[in-house]
Amino acid sequence: MAFLFGCAAITVITTAGIVLVLGSETIHFFRATGESILEFICGTQLEPEAVPPRFGILPLIWGTMLIAIGSSLIALPIGLLSAIYLSEYAPRKLRAVLKPTLELLAGIPTIVYGYLALLLVTPALKGILEPIGLQVETFNALSACIVVGVMIIPMVSSLSEDVLSAVPRGLREAAYGLGATKFEVSTRIVLPAGLSGVVSSFILAISRAIGETMAVVLAAGLRPQLTFNPLTSIETMTAYIVGVTSGEASAGSPEYLSLFAVGMALFVITLTLNVISGFVLRRYREVYQ
Amino acid sequence: MTPAPLSPSYEPERQSRRILGPIFGLACLVATSTGVVVLSILLGAVVAAVIRGSQGGSVLGTLGHLLTSMQSSTPESAGFRAGVVGSLWLLGLVAAFSIPVGIGAAVFLEEYVSAGRIRRIIQLNIANLAGVPSIVYGILGLALFVRAFGYKNLAFGPTLWAGGLTLGLLILPVIVIATQEALRTVPNSLRQAAMALGASRWQVVRDHVLPSALPGILTGVILALSRAIGETAPLLMVGAAGSILRLPKGPSSRYTALPVEIYNYAKEPDPKYQAVAAGGILLLLALLLTMNATAIVIRNRYARSSRG
Numbered sequence: 001m002a003f004l005f006g007c008a009a010i011t012v013i014t015t016a017g018i019v020l021v022l023g024s025e026t027i028h029f030f031r032a033t034g035e036s037i038l039e040f041i042c043g044t045q046l047e048p049e050a051v052p053p054r055f056g057i058l059p060l061i062w063g064t065m066l067i068a069i070g071s072s073l074i075a076l077p078i079g080l081l082s083a084i085y086l087s088e089y090a091p092r093k094l095r096a097v098l099k100p101t102l103e104l105l106a107g108i109p110t111i112v113y114g115y116l117a118l119l120l121v122t123p124a125l126k127g128i129l130e131p132i133g134l135q136v137e138t139f140n141a142l143s144a145c146i147v148v149g150v151m152i153i154p155m156v157s158s159l160s161e162d163v164l165s166a167v168p169r170g171l172r173e174a175a176y177g178l179g180a181t182k183f184e185v186s187t188r189i190v191l192p193a194g195l196s197g198v199v200s201s202f203i204l205a206i207s208r209a210i211g212e213t214m215a216v217v218l219a220a221g222l223r224p225q226l227t228f229n230p231l232t233s234i235e236t237m238t239a240y241i242v243g244v245t246s247g248e249a250s251a252g253s254p255e256y257l258s259l260f261a262v263g264m265a266l267f268v269i270t271l272t273l274n275v276i277s278g279f280v281l282r283r284y285r286e287v288y289q
Numbered sequence: 290m291t292p293a294p295l296s297p298s299y300e301p302e303r304q305s306r307r308i309l310g311p312i313f314g315l316a317c318l319v320a321t322s323t324g325v326v327v328l329s330i331l332l333g334a335v336v337a338a339v340i341r342g343s344q345g346g347s348v349l350g351t352l353g354h355l356l357t358s359m360q361s362s363t364p365e366s367a368g369f370r371a372g373v374v375g376s377l378w379l380l381g382l383v384a385a386f387s388i389p390v391g392i393g394a395a396v397f398l399e400e401y402v403s404a405g406r407i408r409r410i411i412q413l414n415i416a417n418l419a420g421v422p423s424i425v426y427g428i429l430g431l432a433l434f435v436r437a438f439g440y441k442n443l444a445f446g447p448t449l450w451a452g453g454l455t456l457g458l459l460i461l462p463v464i465v466i467a468t469q470e471a472l473r474t475v476p477n478s479l480r481q482a483a484m485a486l487g488a489s490r491w492q493v494v495r496d497h498v499l500p501s502a503l504p505g506i507l508t509g510v511i512l513a514l515s516r517a518i519g520e521t522a523p524l525l526m527v528g529a530a531g532s533i534l535r536l537p538k539g540p541s542s543r544y545t546a547l548p549v550e551i552y553n554y555a556k557e558p559d560p561k562y563q564a565v566a567a568g569g570i571l572l573l574l575a576l577l578l579t580m581n582a583t584a585i586v587i588r589n590r591y592a593r594s595s596r597g
Contacts, residue, residue, distance in 0.1 A: 101324060107516070107577060112519075
């Protein structure tokens, strides 16, 4: 009994550990650099090696948002349509094949997607866009958006599909009885009934895109800049953290400490999204007997 | 009695109803098939890159070469031996830590605490941990296991211990959630029958609940471990080094891991290294596929036996 309680306690201790580590080192960071939180979040200059170093992470936040928005534009519609197809349209046998395939896709490590962006997506973008006069950099945000988008499709489709197929059959039958077509049943009956689950899966997928690291490091590069051009290199918060660890920053230096502060910002953003997602799912769930 | 006047929008025969439906169905089908298409392109591209790199040799021969050679400054002789051995070490350490702890936590939540505040708090905590980005676990591992907040004699340094514990914490919530789901499928009548015969709570769990939930638990555990195998970012944080030329001797050795080596080769601009990276990806995918297939076989066998 004590052992079992200890096991459960480890999960709580992990959370406490994350908060403690990020919190204490973030405080060290702000003490060491004398920056204010406002300068940190809203500053546009990220020059850890300059003298004095400057840590404004707005370019990182912007880079992260660019990836999150771009990949959502791909993943949310495709994921939702897949979920509707699997739950409403697919014949039983086809569904039995498609569902495990999507699960398999979800199990592929992100490093593989990153490699694919370099090997396949970026050269394809160059081939398509450069003839019409657009300059595509080797590391670019669009390529990262595409692979991250593909990566989070299974998440949207499988979570949404669970909710859509849980909508009771009686609702569908009633609508068909009134003469509705399959399209009308799917979009006016099933989708609204499962909306809380769909929205919650959307939020979780966005949170996943924000926390994604390897695909973004390999595809989008390590150049922090505020740009609207998705064909140039950017840097996300996760990529910055990897960049600092693989660089020369010595333990205790402001640059080293900054990785904890950026990690804290990342943790707060993803935790907020996850909590909102859980809240939407519970609060707005339609309960059927 | 006169019938109620029809609403002006009542138009059961309108054209759009007949056209929109099939278009929508087709769009859904196309969206769903993107997954399958992407999976085939992905595998095709990686295999093609390996074939291009093998220069006339067989793919299996190339993979065998990659499996047996260490890192090298020339792409022709570079391989993943150190990474594969490191990843297997990590797998063992992660399993030794997270399987007992994960199952223990799940049994505690499902079988020992009644629904109340403690259970709600732990449950919410686990759900949130499952959504924490893997790189944040890397930061935790760096501060806690690698550096121990600067207390040198407590710190593991960038060793297999640090990597294994970090990945262990990372997949812990996944194992807890999967085990809980498996425990919930065990019918209550089983527990009540055993208790009625005088079994203690622990005897009920050990002799009846765990054995009958075992296939579900195993499936969840294997899927969680396969997630640990593919993780790269946290390992970069806790010091899986780029250039390791010796195999690890024990858990306190320095190490590298297969996905970390793939990352290092993929970064190189030389296309020959790209082919080496593709070979590493095939090795990684083969390992993952074997694990996933095992999980599916266990799940299917269980589904059949419980029906019969």
